[in-house]
């Protein structure tokens with residue numbers, strides 16, 4: 001009579017192992033994996049750079065031929081000043097719109113959603129080397145570019 005009892009216990013053990021493994025697989029594929037794919041690991045000094053890089057939309061930027069985004073084509077260095085802030089100091093609303101759809105692996109899509117009203121700022125954390133060309137949607141003659149490079153220090 002010991003045979004049926006032990007094979008019964010064995011059966012329960014196998015089922016428990018299968019349930020445990022399925023629970024792990026479900027957790028891993030639906031929670032752990034998407035989360036880790038979503039946010040690449042970025043080092044702390046790139047997430048919290050020492051300085052901001054400020055690009056001013058200068059007063060009078062709306063007028064064709066004037067300076068618009070100043071500095072107009074700076075380089076940002078990862079871990080130094082890779083957080084870039086566009087500041088609208090003009091009295092007209094403007095945008096920061098990439099010439100071609102552009103995204104950063106960590107921060108996602110680049111570009112303002114809607115317009116920057118006078119006094120508004122737009123900030124974007126660049127976490128990898130890249131180059132982006134951008135313009136103002138309502139005033140396409142306003143153009144700027146930015147390159148992001150690894151720090152040499």
Ligand SMILES: [Cu+2]
Pocket residue numbers: 062093094095136137138139142
């Ligand atoms: Cu504009």
